[in-house]
Amino acid sequence: MKLPTRREALVNTAAALSAAVFTPTSLSRAIASDGPSITHNVEIRKFKFVPDHLLAKPGDTIVWTNLDIAPHTATANDRSWDTGMLKKGQSKSVTVSEIESGGYFCRFHPHMKAELQIEQKDSL
Amino acid sequence: MKIKSSLMAMGLAVSLFHATAFAQSPAELNDLEIAHVAYVADNIDIRYAHLALAISKNPEVREFANTMIRDHEAVNEQALALLKKLNAQPQDNFLSKSLQINAEKLIDEMSKLRGDEFDKRYAANELAYHKAVNDLVENAFIPNIENAEVKALFEAGLQIFKAHEGHATMMVGKLK
Known part of the structure; x- marks a missing residue:
C-alpha cells in the first residue's frame, strides 16, 4: 500500500470500496479553497476516461466510476496516487489537495490515458 | 471469407472441414451455442495467462497475463x-x-518453451488469438445474435477484446 506524499490527493473510500490507498492523516492536510467546492464526475466507459481532461481546484472532489465490465484503475503517471481497482459499478472519490497537475492512466490497460489539471491556490 | 480467415488463424482448418461437411458455420450457431463458444474462448485465454504466470519472468508479460485473467473472468x-x-x-x-x-x-507447445522464447510465443499467440476471436465476434456472432441482452454483452466484450488486441500488439513490438 502506497503512503501519501505531499503531492497526493486525499482519497476517501466511496461506495462499497474499502481499499483506501491514503491514510486518515492525509485528511488533515486538506486545503480549503476560497470558492465553493465542486464534485467532478469521471466515468470510465468503453475503455476511456470521460472526460479525459479535467480542471479542478484544491477542495474539489473527483469521483471516478467504472461502467465497464473490465476492472480499471485511475493511477497517476508518477504513481503518486491511485484509486485502486474499480470493478463494474464501483466508484472512488478523491478530495483534491495540493496534487500537481499531470496525467493519469489505467494500470491494467495502459493505453487509457487522461489529464488532471489542478489550479493552484494563488490562481484562484 | 473474413470468417474463414479467422478460423484459419485460430488453427481451425480441421473444424472448417467438418463445418462444411455438416453444413455448420459460426454464422449458423444459435445464441446459446455462441455463448458457449465465448465462454470456452474466455477460459482458453485464462489458461494461456496462467501458463504465462507460471513460466514468464518478464514483468510486462506477467502484467498482461494478469489483465487477461482479470478481464476474462469479469466477462465470464x-x-x-x-x-x-x-x-x-x-x-x-x-x-x-x-x-x-x-x-x-x-498449451503443450508453449509449456516446453522458456525465457524470451516463451514470452515471444505467448505474445504472438495472444495477438493472433484476439485478432481471430474479434473478427469472429464482430462479423459472425454479433450480426446473428437474436437476444438483445446477449448481443449487448457481446458488444461490450468486443470492446474489451479489442483493447487486449491493442495491448498485445504493443507487447509483441516491445519483445522484438
Whole structure:
C-alpha cells in the first residue's frame, strides 16, 4: 500500500470500496479553497476516461466510476496516487489537495490515458 | 471469407472441414451455442495467462497475463449472470470443441518453451488469438445474435477484446 506524499490527493473510500490507498492523516492536510467546492464526475466507459481532461481546484472532489465490465484503475503517471481497482459499478472519490497537475492512466490497460489539471491556490 | 480467415488463424482448418461437411458455420450457431463458444474462448485465454504466470519472468508479460485473467473472468461472470437471468444453458458445439482441441496443442507447445522464447510465443499467440476471436465476434456472432441482452454483452466484450488486441500488439513490438 502506497503512503501519501505531499503531492497526493486525499482519497476517501466511496461506495462499497474499502481499499483506501491514503491514510486518515492525509485528511488533515486538506486545503480549503476560497470558492465553493465542486464534485467532478469521471466515468470510465468503453475503455476511456470521460472526460479525459479535467480542471479542478484544491477542495474539489473527483469521483471516478467504472461502467465497464473490465476492472480499471485511475493511477497517476508518477504513481503518486491511485484509486485502486474499480470493478463494474464501483466508484472512488478523491478530495483534491495540493496534487500537481499531470496525467493519469489505467494500470491494467495502459493505453487509457487522461489529464488532471489542478489550479493552484494563488490562481484562484 | 473474413470468417474463414479467422478460423484459419485460430488453427481451425480441421473444424472448417467438418463445418462444411455438416453444413455448420459460426454464422449458423444459435445464441446459446455462441455463448458457449465465448465462454470456452474466455477460459482458453485464462489458461494461456496462467501458463504465462507460471513460466514468464518478464514483468510486462506477467502484467498482461494478469489483465487477461482479470478481464476474462469479469466477462465470464457477466455472461453467467445473464444466462442465469435468462434461465438458459450454453450449448456445446463444433466450434467450442475445435477451440479446445487447438488450445490443448498450443498449451503443450508453449509449456516446453522458456525465457524470451516463451514470452515471444505467448505474445504472438495472444495477438493472433484476439485478432481471430474479434473478427469472429464482430462479423459472425454479433450480426446473428437474436437476444438483445446477449448481443449487448457481446458488444461490450468486443470492446474489451479489442483493447487486449491493442495491448498485445504493443507487447509483441516491445519483445522484438
